[in-house]
Amino acid sequence: MRIYWVSVFVFLSGCGSAYISPAVQEVAKADAKSVAVTVVPLTSQVAKQANLSPYTPKGLPRAFYQLTKIPNQISAAVTSLDPATAPEARPKRAELRVPPKLKPAPYRIGVADxxxxxxxxxxxxxxxxxxxxxxxxxxxxxxxxxxxxxxxxxxxxxxxxxxxxxxxxxxxxxxxxxxxxxxxxxxxxxxFNSQRVTVGGAVAKPTLAPITLKPLHLGEALQLAGGISAKDQDYTTIRIYRDGKLYSIPLTAFLAKGSLQNIRLKDRDSVYVDTTFDLNRAQSYFAEQIQLMTLKSAARTQALTRLQGEISIAQGRSTELRQNFTARAALDALPRDYVYLTGEVTNQGRFTLPFSRRAMLADAIYSQAGIPTNSGNVSQIYILRGNRKGDEVTAYQLDARNIANMMLATRMELRPNDIIFVAEQPVTKWNRTLTQMGPLVQAAVAKFR
Structure with missing residues (x-):
């Protein structure tokens, strides 16, 4: 019986050789059987330095970014047409710009007086x-x-x-x-013949209003010309040209404010009543344009129909390109960048690096349901990254016993062909050894009975 227990003890003492599990071991120099391995504790500064390694994620095809282009011929056909509805022909009302006030001064005799x-x-x-x-x-x-x-x-x-x-x-x-x-x-x-003011435009009788001993005001000058004959007061403007500058007074403002009627005029002023919008003339113009717009509307409809057809074809082509790309990606028929997960992760496998952006360590771990804490050793989470020659490997070790260190997993970028490895718990190794050797122990016990 003593021999039995001695045998069992010797057997269990050598279980480390009987059960071999993967682990990261630092190797100083590469040889024919192994590569050089350097274990580097993962810190914030180490993550920043590692992220400086050049890497450009694969991008999506242009079909995912391009907007539908309007064909040039159809676009030209549409833009060559006049608007479907005529723009507002009425001009904007003139801005009130009053000439500077003149200082009172006596009449001075001039030539021809x-x-x-x-x-x-x-x-x-x-x-x-x-x-x-x-x-x-x-x-x-x-x-x-x-x-x-x-x-x-x-x-x-x-x-x-x-x-x-x-x-x-x-x-x-x-x-x-x-x-x-x-x-x-x-x-x-x-x-009084030397000083005069010209009054013209939409007045009953254009005239030259003389300036006498009594100051001549704007309202009086218009009365001397027989008054304003404009039909549409809203779009009539009284313009005063003085010393190279043009001033404007809307008729509605002129009639509403007595101060504007009392603007004092001086020699060589020109007063012009401007009717910028003629209702009768506009009515005739619009009548002519209605028939033209009716004909152009039909051409516009045809052009827009062709345009819509071209747009639908272009959109369909873009949709087809996107669907083909998606199908090829689902069938794994596209060249992609991968990262591999092994060790004590919930699901070992291959993690595909995304398009057009960089993935983090946390993305890969938690896309595979994370790390089971009952078997995974969270103090030994590794990213194994080889050099271009393939003879050196850097093992970035994340110690997540302090869960706050998992923030580093959200900052550490992944690179193509990285291997993410999580070591097993020591108790897990013993448990698996006993589980696998259990039938042999039972057989040995049965033999000694």
């Missing part, structure tokens, strides 16, 4: 100013000539151009005194 001199009718005065009185009795004034002067008989030329009425009266006074003529007289402007 007519001045009238009046004197007392006493006999002595008549004898002295016979020429002047003759002009007055005939109601003839003195026209300001192009040099700005007027010619008074027996007095000569007096420059009054650019002067106010008071300044002109002082100049005539000096001239009379100089010629020893009684300076008893009055002066006034009989005709």
């Amino acid at each position: 007519v001045l009238l001199l009046a004197t007392p009718t006493a006999a002595s005065t008549v004898d002295q100013l016979s020429g002047l009185l003759a002009a007055q009795n005939k109601r003839q004034g003195y026209t300001v000539q192009d040099d700005g002067a007027i010619a008074i008989p027996d007095v000569g030329r007096v420059s009054v151009g650019g002067l106010t009425l008071d300044e002109a009266e002082a100049e005539v006074f000096k001239a009379l005194v100089k010629n020893q003529i009684s300076p008893t007289f009055s002066i006034e402007i009989a005709e």
Whole structure:
């Protein structure tokens, strides 16, 4: 009986040789029978360094990214047609742009103005100013000539151009005194011809409105032209051209605000009433366009039908390419990148690296239902990665006894042909040894009985 127990003890002591399980063992130098193996504990810095190795994931075919292109001929046929509905022909309403306000200033005499001199009718005065009185009795004034002067008989030329009425009266006074003529007289402007404002456009009677001693306002200038004759007030604009700049006042705003009617005008201003939209003319135009649009609508429908057909064909071709690719992938008929899982994982097998992105260690482990903790040694989770020559292997070891270290599994990238290996628990190795050797022990016990 003692011999029996000694035999059993010797037998169990050698079970490590009887049951051989895979394990990662560090090998310093490669030889004919093995490759060099370097075990590197996986840390955050090690993961970053390992992820720097070059790798470009395989991409999906263009059919998965391309949008359906519209054929050039059909596209040209559609764009050559006019819109199915005419765009709004009414223009936008003009922006209110008011000219700067003028400072009050007296009237200044200019070229072509007519001045009238009046004197007392006493006999002595008549004898002295016979020429002047003759002009007055005939109601003839003195026209300001192009040099700005007027010619008074027996007095000569007096420059009054650019002067106010008071300044002109002082100049005539000096001239009379100089010629020893009684300076008893009055002066006034009989005709205002030097300063004018042009009024035109949609008015009853285009005219030249003179500027007199009384300031000329916009409303008065339009009244002198017979008023505005535009039919559509909403799209009528009063435009003022002054000193090289154009100002605009919508008619609706002009009628609503008295301040706009009282805009003061100055010499050489141009006022134009602009009717940018003519209802009668637009009605005739639209009547002509209705028939044209009816004919073009039929051509548009045909072009769109052809276009839809071309698009359907293009979409069908893209769908067919995608379906063919998917079928080939399901049949494993495409070149793919793989990672292999072995050891104490729930399901040993092959993990396919995804298209167009990089997979992590956690992706591969948990795609195969993870690691069974009753048999897998979570302190020895390895990624075995060989070099290009195939004579060296780096074993990145993840110790997940502290479950927080599993975060590293979400940061460690995989590369094609990596091998993920999980070692077994020590107790698991003993359990499997006893399980496999159990029948032999029972046979030995039965023999010694």
